[in-house]
Amino acid sequence: MKLLCKSADERFPSARGSQPDLNERPRRERQDEARFDAAHHAGFGAPRSFEPTPREPAPREPAELAAMNLAEGRKARASGAPPAAADFFEAGISALPDGSFKLGNDLAFSLHAEAAECAYLGGQIERAESLLDVLGAEARSDLERARAHELRIAVLVTQGRLDDALRLGAAALAMLGEPLPDEGPARKAAADAEVAAARAALGARRLRDLLDEPETADGRTRAALRLLMALTLPAAMVSPPLCTFIAAKQVNLSLERGHGGASPYGYMAYAWVAARVFRRYDEAYELGEIALELCERSGQHELSCRMRLLLGAHISVFTKHLLSSLDLFAEAHEAGLRAGDPTHVSQTCVHTSLVRFGLGDECEGVRAEVDRFLTLVKDAREELALAPLTSVRRALDDLIGTTGTTQATGTTHATRGAPGGAALEDAAHGEERSAPRHGAVAFIEHALRQQICFLFEDHEGALRMGSLAEASGKGGVGDHLATEVYFYTCLTLLSPALARGRQVITASLSSYRDRLAEWAERCPDNFRHKHLLVRAESARAAGEELAAMKLYDQAIASAKANGFVRDEALANELCAKFHLASGREKIAHVYMTDAYEGYLRWGATAKVGQLSRKYPHLVPQAARRSRPGRSPESERPMSPEAPCAGSSGAAGVPHGASHALAAEVARLDAALRDVNERLAAELAARQRAEQERAALEEQVRRAQRERPELSAPLIPIADRILAMPLAGEMIPARVAEVLDSTVASAAERRAKIVLFDVTGARRVEAGVANALMQAAGALQLLGARVVITGIRPDAERALGELGIDLSAVVTRGTLQSGLTYALELAGGARQRRGGARQRRRVARQRGRVVRQRKVRPSR
Numbered sequence: 001m002k003l004l005c006k007s008a009d010e011r012f013p014s015a016r017g018s019q020p021d022l023n024e025r026p027r028r029e030r031q032d033e034a035r036f037d038a039a040h041h042a043g044f045g046a047p048r049s050f051e052p053t054p055r056e057p058a059p060r061e062p063a064e065l066a067a068m069n070l071a072e073g074r075k076a077r078a079s080g081a082p083p084a085a086a087d088f089f090e091a092g093i094s095a096l097p098d099g100s101f102k103l104g105n106d107l108a109f110s111l112h113a114e115a116a117e118c119a120y121l122g123g124q125i126e127r128a129e130s131l132l133d134v135l136g137a138e139a140r141s142d143l144e145r146a147r148a149h150e151l152r153i154a155v156l157v158t159q160g161r162l163d164d165a166l167r168l169g170a171a172a173l174a175m176l177g178e179p180l181p182d183e184g185p186a187r188k189a190a191a192d193a194e195v196a197a198a199r200a201a202l203g204a205r206r207l208r209d210l211l212d213e214p215e216t217a218d219g220r221t222r223a224a225l226r227l228l229m230a231l232t233l234p235a236a237m238v239s240p241p242l243c244t245f246i247a248a249k250q251v252n253l254s255l256e257r258g259h260g261g262a263s264p265y266g267y268m269a270y271a272w273v274a275a276r277v278f279r280r281y282d283e284a285y286e287l288g289e290i291a292l293e294l295c296e297r298s299g300q301h302e303l304s305c306r307m308r309l310l311l312g313a314h315i316s317v318f319t320k321h322l323l324s325s326l327d328l329f330a331e332a333h334e335a336g337l338r339a340g341d342p343t344h345v346s347q348t349c350v351h352t353s354l355v356r357f358g359l360g361d362e363c364e365g366v367r368a369e370v371d372r373f374l375t376l377v378k379d380a381r382e383e384l385a386l387a388p389l390t391s392v393r394r395a396l397d398d399l400i401g402t403t404g405t406t407q408a409t410g411t412t413h414a415t416r417g418a419p420g421g422a423a424l425e426d427a428a429h430g431e432e433r434s435a436p437r438h439g440a441v442a443f444i445e446h447a448l449r450q451q452i453c454f455l456f457e458d459h460e461g462a463l464r465m466g467s468l469a470e471a472s473g474k475g476g477v478g479d480h481l482a483t484e485v486y487f488y489t490c491l492t493l494l495s496p497a498l499a500r501g502r503q504v505i506t507a508s509l510s511s512y513r514d515r516l517a518e519w520a521e522r523c524p525d526n527f528r529h530k531h532l533l534v535r536a537e538s539a540r541a542a543g544e545e546l547a548a549m550k551l552y553d554q555a556i557a558s559a560k561a562n563g564f565v566r567d568e569a570l571a572n573e574l575c576a577k578f579h580l581a582s583g584r585e586k587i588a589h590v591y592m593t594d595a596y597e598g599y600l601r602w603g604a605t606a607k608v609g610q611l612s613r614k615y616p617h618l619v620p621q622a623a624r625r626s627r628p629g630r631s632p633e634s635e636r637p638m639s640p641e642a643p644c645a646g647s648s649g650a651a652g653v654p655h656g657a658s659h660a661l662a663a664e665v666a667r668l669d670a671a672l673r674d675v676n677e678r679l680a681a682e683l684a685a686r687q688r689a690e691q692e693r694a695a696l697e698e699q700v701r702r703a704q705r706e707r708p709e710l711s712a713p714l715i716p717i718a719d720r721i722l723a724m725p726l727a728g729e730m731i732p733a734r735v736a737e738v739l740d741s742t743v744a745s746a747a748e749r750r751a752k753i754v755l756f757d758v759t760g761a762r763r764v765e766a767g768v769a770n771a772l773m774q775a776a777g778a779l780q781l782l783g784a785r786v787v788i789t790g791i792r793p794d795a796e797r798a799l800g801e802l803g804i805d806l807s808a809v810v811t812r813g814t815l816q817s818g819l820t821y822a823l824e825l826a827g828g829a830r831q832r833r834g835g836a837r838q839r840r841r842v843a844r845q846r847g848r849v850v851r852q853r854k855v856r857p858s859r
Helices: 027-044 062-078 082-095 100-121 125-138 142-158 162-175 185-203 207-212 219-238 240-257 263-276 281-298 301-318 322-339 342-359 363-380 383-400 421-428 439-455 459-472 480-493 506-522 524-541 545-561 565-581 585-602 605-614 621-625 655-706 732-749 766-781 793-801 815-858
Strands: 404-406 411-413 715-718 721-725 753-757 785-789 810-812
Touching (some): 142 219, 219 301, 219 439, 263 301, 363 383, 383 439, 439 459, 480 524, 524 545, 565 585, 721 732, 753 766, 753 815, 766 785
Parallel strands (some): 785 810
Antiparallel strands (some): 715 721
16 A cells, blocks of 8 residues: 655654653653643654554455555544654555545545544644635535634644634635624624624523434534534634634524534633623533533543633633632643644643633743643744743743753843843833734733732833733733733732832722622632732721731731732732831741742742842841752762761771861751751741730720821811711721720710711721711710711612611711701701790780789779
């Protein structure tokens, strides 16, 4: 049997190299390398062994030979050996007789389509394009042309030609009677209408009923669903409104005409829209799980990779810990290798690297994994994944502070003169550097550079990179990296260095902070520590030192509990700077030491060096000497067979060498004692700093208890009318003390009307409202009327929901309306008192007249 294509070993020479011993690697690295090796064996390298079914006697007719090669090739594809399948398909093409397309093109079309797909999977893009040219010229029906266009779209996406892929897909869908909307306002309107229809259709049934929807036999509908699925990824990177339209269109077609082969993916894509557009994260996750179950039931295992990728990258991050996303990426990676889906396998590499970077996994380990991913995507010629992975590699180089070479491109990235130098130089000259072509790729580059700029205290660069990232992402939040942009933008806007040079845009900061609060409530594992740290920085900027202290500690504890090493170190660093700015150097020393050790655990040696140079008085000397970079031998314990100086095992050692060895041991012992003494002193200093911090907090609390009148003065308004403004932080214990003194003062002054104004209070909690009502009851027993002003309608409704009844007191929206009411009430009382006196005078006069009349007759 003559094969026209090269053998698998010739087409994939990288697979012939020997594999390293994985037994000595950490578990996660062994799993990563196992997946990397599997990639080569699944189609991006050497083929799996595949034995064709023996057929005796061999068929002699060319058409029979071609059909046999087609069957064996499909069997090889199903067994997970695309390279072997490619050999069979190419052999079948060579066996086709001349004019086979004209004589009966089903067999010829199938062989060319299967061969083109295998060539694409094996990275033979030129061969795939030549086969697709034949298919495009010889296709005789709309369904055949749609199949050829679907394969061409996959090749274009691999090459990063996303605009071309979208144009070709639009033409193919229009041919099937399902046109895509044009750019501009019409596209947004069409997306909104399609989403409204999908929401109505899904709202009319239980989500689990989707598992029992009937299948469609209409070939045009099934072809349209596959084309829409192929266009989802490029649309997401180029035009989010178009991606929204495509996702909703898949749902509507499936529910109107019946499920097709790609319907499970359509439901998963719509779940992504529900999370990104409507922020209904729990419903999105439920729909995503049902879509996965539907995929398993229907046997569409080739969809498993792209579906798990969507669930882990865009939905699970808002409902589950990031480690769940990593598990989904690992499952997607393996499923993609089995199915031969290099595009989405490469995207799992991108998202795995981004999530591990966000978790704060050890930098060297992540960089080694990124290098393996870069080799993989280069072999698969996946240009769409190459740029994001290179961006991650550059960010890691900046953090580690060493020159690194990206294996996939051969480009050397150096820290040009300073820690984080590459990122800082790019940030300073961002306009000169050519931006990545597509929005999603540019977003990843800018978002990572924003983080590096902030970590190395280039706040202007961080602000600029954050703005570029937000513009590149079209304002949507679809994955974990997008939430990081919000987080670092908040920290940048609140930075003291930036605040000195410009006015903080309060509206933007408030909206970002509100989104973080929403995510923290939905998924505290991933976002609570971020929200707490932003609140701590906000309290620090507002001068609320006691609140800031508590929030910093809570953020550090939450980051540590959930395994975010990088964020824990960052929170410690910002807390140390806060205490240092307030003159509490001993306390700052404790937090900066923890930050230093956290960055060491992360492996960010360039950041560690920056802290050592900028804050040498806060970073302990013993810690500075314990930087990573020691040889592996220095980490290994001494062998029990190694002889010690002065022992019997030293026999045969020269006398002079023995003395030298003993001297070296004595020197090391002295150095060890010195280090232990320093560590003991630093531990004692840390304990003293903790005690000082606790004493400082108690001092602040005591000052607030002893001097409540400074922030809550009792103001006489008129005769027997008093006003008590309550402003600032409304601590229930402090409010109770203030109200007690108010009741005593009102009794002493015989007040008839007392106004409590809470307009300046930051919030009125249940405990504060209860204290107000108790004070009102006491004042009413003294005969005084109570008026509360400044409670907003939403706060009044919230207090009502908590069971706090405000009907016993008079409430007014503003202090002015409250004062008007009090003065009118007092004036009316005076009028009533004057009328009573007048009536008494008239009665007395009438009484005298009656008495006089009784006396006159007696005379």
